[in-house]
Amino acid sequence: MQHFKIEKWSALAPGLEHPTEWQSWLKSGSRGDAQKVTFPTSFPAPMKRRLSAHGKLSAAAALSCISEDEQMPTVFASRHGDVNDTLKLLATLGADDYLSPTRFSMSVHNAMCGILSIARKDPSAVTAISSMNDLLLATLIEAVSQLPNSPRVLCIICDSPLPEPYPPLPFEADFPWAMSFIVSRESGDLYQMELTPDHDSANTPNQPLNLVGLLTGLSNTLSMGSGAGRWILKRQGSARV
Secondary structure, three states: OEEEEEEEEEEEEOOEOOHHHHHHHHHHOOOOOOOOOOOOOOOOHHHHHHOOHHHHHHHHHHHOOOOOOOOOOEEEEOOOOOHHHHHHHHHHHHOOOOOOHHHHHOOOOOHHHHHHHHHHOOOOOEEEEOOOOOHHHHHHHHHHHHOOOOOEEEEEEEEOOOOOOOOOOOOOOOOOEEEEEEEEOOOOEEEEEEEEOOOOOOOOOOHHHHHHHHHOOOOOEEEEEEOOEEEEEEEOOOOOO
């Protein structure tokens, strides 16, 4: 059993920025018509231009949780990363053309976190995770494991729908999204995560996005499947909407 606190959090998607909007989406699947999310004006323009739409969404979610002078290790998690840029690179290779060094450098899995750490002048370590249906579980386990060495860990989870010609995969939203939260050992709402011996467990659809329901008080528990059993995440403290 693991205990930890979540100090701050933010979830962003086109048409979904406020916690009450996320609650409405979790209940009914409805979201607003906005095509973009608000990006902090204080972020250096040269760095912003290097970010793709996927990267800007992730960076905006992270910057909603941290101030400019805060420094802490980061856990970045995504099933696919910036898959649209990767697909463009593959198409370029297929056409026997030259790759853009800039596009290639920004296509690696942790590129956005590199830009974010440079812009914020934060030399803290970044751990990049790529996990399929256990994305949230892998992120929480990694972040909690770092708490003995750091009082706070920034978590960023993001994804976008797979573009053609890839077929859609299960447990995916049909819109790009990013969420960020600070796992802390000192302050915030208290959570408990426990492994139960359920070896026939199946993964819960949209695990990371379902975390928003827990964070806003829409639910009190979240079940996360894994090959070793089923992890149950419970909120012990009060939710702030």
